[in-house]
Amino acid sequence: GQQLNQSPQSMFIQEGEDVSMNCTSSSIFNTWLWYKQDPGEGPVLLIALYKAGELTSNGRLTAQFGITRKDSFLNISASIPSDVGIYFCAGPSNFGNEKLTFGTGTRLTIIP
Amino acid sequence: ETGVTQSPTHLIKTRGQQVTLRCSSQSGHNTVSWYQQALGQGPQFIFQYYREEENGRGNFPPRFSGLQFPNYSSELNVNALELDDSALYLCASSLPGTVENEQFFGPGTRLTVL
Numbered sequence: 001g002q003q004l005n006q007s008p009q010s011m012f013i014q015e016g017e018d019v020s021m022n023c024t025s026s027s028i029f030n031t032w033l034w035y036k037q038d039p040g041e042g043p044v045l046l047i048a049l050y051k052a053g054e055l056t057s058n059g060r061l062t063a064q065f066g067i068t069r070k071d072s073f074l075n076i077s078a079s080i081p082s083d084v085g086i087y088f089c090a091g092p093s094n095f096g097n098e099k100l101t102f103g104t105g106t107r108l109t110i111i112p
Numbered sequence: 113e114t115g116v117t118q119s120p121t122h123l124i125k126t127r128g129q130q131v132t133l134r135c136s137s138q139s140g141h142n143t144v145s146w147y148q149q150a151l152g153q154g155p156q157f158i159f160q161y162y163r164e165e166e167n168g169r170g171n172f173p174p175r176f177s178g179l180q181f182p183n184y185s186s187e188l189n190v191n192a193l194e195l196d197d198s199a200l201y202l203c204a205s206s207l208p209g210t211v212e213n214e215q216f217f218g219p220g221t222r223l224t225v226l
Contacts, residue, residue, distance in 0.1 A: 090154075100145075
């Protein structure tokens with residue numbers, strides 16, 4: 001079955017630092033989505049990628065669709081306290097294009 | 113515009129019991145998907161409802177069932193609860209069809225099975 005593995009599993013950084021995380025798949029994806037989940041909330045879509053090699057930004061966030069179609073990367077520049085949360089990659093599942101499969105998540109903590 | 117709402121927020125049940133979780137979709141969205149998120153994991157797709165019918169199902173047993181109503185709200189029912197059913201249950205609403213139609217998630221219902 002499909003598996004999306006994210007690394008690192010967790011990150012501890014200081015405010016102002018840049019963050020990089022990635023997501024790899026055992027199979028090819030045609031769409032990559034990046035979500036953020038705050039405690040007690042559902043995931044919120046940050047960035048959507050639809051084309052291999054695509055680089056898309058949303059404010060301080062930048063995501064790339066890997067050229068092999070089996071990976072994607074998310075970067076956060078100049079982190080701020082509200083960046084704390086869990087970041088998930090996701091893509092279309094084997095159950096249907098709009099039924100999503102999610103990665104294992106990267107937990108971001110900012111050290112004061 | 114009202115977002116996706118879910119009820120109840122938290123629920124505690126015992127093994128073998130049955131539970132019903134509820135979801136109201138975002139205004140204008142006629143498709144509702146349900147996901148199970150175990151602690152420390154990403155959400156896993158359970159099933160999707162469109163026009164009051166099941167429109168795709170993940171790897172979940174038949175004791176997980178659902179309904180969608182004419183106003184597009186939805187229920188998730190789980191029979192014969194097992195300890196492993198303890199999780200955050202998320203519903204997401206969207207327009208139908210493609211992955212380009214963003215799914216908006218509710219805050220979830222935290223189910224604990226003792």
